[in-house]
Amino acid sequence: MLVFVSGMPRSGSTYSYNVIKQALSRRGGVASVLSDRRAQFTSGQTAHAIYKAHDADDELIAFVRNGSVKSVCTIRKPENAVLSWLTMFDGEPAQVIDAVMLPWLRLYERIAAHSLVVSMDEIEGRRLRSTWKIGRYVCPDYSPIEWAKDCRDLSKRRISDLLKDVEDRKRKIVDGGWTYYDEETFFHRRHISDRSKFDTRPEVLADIRNRLAPWLDQNGNLIRLERKTL
Numbered sequence: 001m002l003v004f005v006s007g008m009p010r011s012g013s014t015y016s017y018n019v020i021k022q023a024l025s026r027r028g029g030v031a032s033v034l035s036d037r038r039a040q041f042t043s044g045q046t047a048h049a050i051y052k053a054h055d056a057d058d059e060l061i062a063f064v065r066n067g068s069v070k071s072v073c074t075i076r077k078p079e080n081a082v083l084s085w086l087t088m089f090d091g092e093p094a095q096v097i098d099a100v101m102l103p104w105l106r107l108y109e110r111i112a113a114h115s116l117v118v119s120m121d122e123i124e125g126r127r128l129r130s131t132w133k134i135g136r137y138v139c140p141d142y143s144p145i146e147w148a149k150d151c152r153d154l155s156k157r158r159i160s161d162l163l164k165d166v167e168d169r170k171r172k173i174v175d176g177g178w179t180y181y182d183e184e185t186f187f188h189r190r191h192i193s194d195r196s197k198f199d200t201r202p203e204v205l206a207d208i209r210n211r212l213a214p215w216l217d218q219n220g221n222l223i224r225l226e227r228k229t230l
Contacts, residue, residue, distance in 0.1 A: 006071055006072070006107060008101075010084040010085050015154060016123070017186055018185055018187075019135055022153065024047075032051075056107055071114060077222065078216065078221075079209060085100060086199065087198055089179065116137045117224065118130055118133065135147055165182075166181065171183070
């Protein structure tokens with residue numbers, strides 16, 4: 001099975017990735033591929049593969065749209081995604097929007113109707129339900145026993161402990177230069193942000209909403225696209 005995890009930046013895609021990885025690992029070998037090329041997905045080295053990214057080429061998009069590749073999109077209120085990025089990694093709002101958000105939004109337009117879309121609010125507020133939804137989407141035979149284990153393994157307490165180990169470099173780390181992350185789970189040292197520290201000045205929010213206007217409703221939320229039944 002081939003799965004594309006294509007979340008909006010700072011929206012819970014790494015949590016979804018880990019639910020999927022644990023589910024697939026029980027059904028044969030699973031690899032995390034570093035390219036969205038079909039050849040890497042079908043190398044024959046593992047039974048399953050996951051590609052996690054915020055962008056994709058036309059080939060992968062075509063596979064998602066024709067049902068050859070399952071896709072999971074995680075989303076959140078776009079202005080909060082931008083503010084979270086700025087809180088974690090610094091930069092200017094316009095730069096983050098142009099380099100990070102707009103490519104993902106254009107991708108979302110093309111694949112949302114062919115993907116499972118899960119909001120960060122669901123992941124944070126209804127974690128048990130969202131874990132079940134993701135597991136069952138990828139693996140229709142995903143069982144309650146698996147679900148209970150995954151919910152336990154990916155509890156907030158265990159993720160917090162993992163992040164501390166990443167911060168202290170007690171796990172195998174991949175250093176990306178601007179941040180570093182755990183090689184196994186993809187959780188990085190700055191994965192949890194404090195929303196109380198977001199820069200919510202009216203002029204900043206207004207500029208973000210203005211730049212992202214084609215994808216927002218009147219309340220600044222992402223316009224949801226309905227998933228097609230394949």
